[in-house]
Amino acid sequence: MFLYCEVLNIELDEIDSFRADEPDRLPVVCTKDECYEIFSYIKGTHLLICKMLYGSGMRLKECLRLRIKDIDYSVNEIVVRSGKGKKDRSTIFPDSLKPEITAHIRKVKIQHETDLAKGYGSEYMPYALAKKYPNASWQWGWQYVFPAARLSVDPRSGERRRHQVYDRSVQKSVAKSVGQTTIVKHVTPHVFRHSFATQLLVNGSPRHPLCPQIIKRSLTARLIRCLT
Numbered sequence: 737m738f739l740y741c742e743v744l745n746i747e748l749d750e751i752d753s754f755r756a757d758e759p760d761r762l763p764v765v766c767t768k769d770e771c772y773e774i775f776s777y778i779k780g781t782h783l784l785i786c787k788m789l790y791g792s793g794m795r796l797k798e799c800l801r802l803r804i805k806d807i808d809y810s811v812n813e814i815v816v817r818s819g820k821g822k823k824d825r826s827t828i829f830p831d832s833l834k835p836e837i838t839a840h841i842r843k844v845k846i847q848h849e850t851d852l853a854k855g856y857g858s859e860y861m862p863y864a865l866a867k868k869y870p871n872a873s874w875q876w877g878w879q880y881v882f883p884a885a886r887l888s889v890d891p892r893s894g895e896r897r898r899h900q901v902y903d904r905s906v907q908k909s910v911a912k913s914v915g916q917t918t919i920v921k922h923v924t925p926h927v928f929r930h931s932f933a934t935q936l937l938v939n940g941s942p943r944h945p946l947c948p949q950i951i952k953r954s955l956t957a958r959l960i961r962c963l964t
Contacts (some may be wrong), residue, residue: 763930764921771931774923777913782906784836785882789928791830795819796907796925800900804841805877809834818862841881848879851898856887858897 740746766774771790778786788799798816806815812829819825851857858873859880865872872878880900887898906925914923921927 764923764927765934766919766921766923766927766931768935770917770919770921770923771928773917773919774910774913777916778909781840781882781901782909784833784840785901785906786910786925786928787833787836788830789925790932791833792827793929793932794827795929796903800880800882800903800906802881803877804844804879804881807837807881837881844879844881844883845876847883847898848876851887856896856898858895860890860892860897860899 775783775786785796785799788794789796792799792814794802794814794816798819801817802814803817806817807813807829808815809829812831814827814829816825816827848857852874857879859878861869861873861878880898882901883898884901887896889896890899903925910923910925914921
């Protein structure tokens with residue numbers, strides 16, 4: 737298409753018939769009661785992560801890679817860095833989670849100060865930021881909101897540091913919790929993102945960035961019927 741349209745300047749007729757159509761599949765969505773039932777069986781940091789997914793609409797890896805500096809309490813906003821398509825975007829910081837997140841971050845800061853005292857505490861810096869800001873990796877703002885429980889060796893640099901929580905551990909925790917409920921849906925952490933966007937539509941908030949994605953897939957009416 738680029739060759740004919742941009743180089744040869746030849747119009748291609750009826751090209752739409754050769755395009756590959758995206759399959760129109762409905763995502764799995766949980767109701768509020770179903771989400772709360774699943775949350776009742778999840779404990780500790782994994783519970784807080786799942787609540788963040790449901791309250792902000794982030795993807796799991798976006799949530800796990802979240803840095804301290806990217807949460808803005810004053811305007812209830814979370815900045816997602818290098819999301820899908822390597823794009824930055826902002827989303828809602830759920831006001832109801834402020835007390836839990838504040839208490840969690842307080843513990844993370846104590847842990848970071850302990851690591852610094854032992855000669856650790858350096859975080860991975862994306863792209864060329866490690867060279868541009870050589871001391872930033874030790875700063876509090878660049879630490880992960882959800883750091884791992886143990887230090888490990890970074891295979892890229894050989895340094896011993898604290899990475900973020902492993903995504904597979906959260907997925908296993910959700911799967912185990914769903915197995916303890918009466919829910920028969922195939923629920924993964926990503927389902928909380930779909931549930932967040934659907935609840936926005938049900939509550940009449942179509943202006944949020946996630947809502948057009950659902951509308952584009954022609955899911956709005958069917959999803960709302962499932963929840964009302």
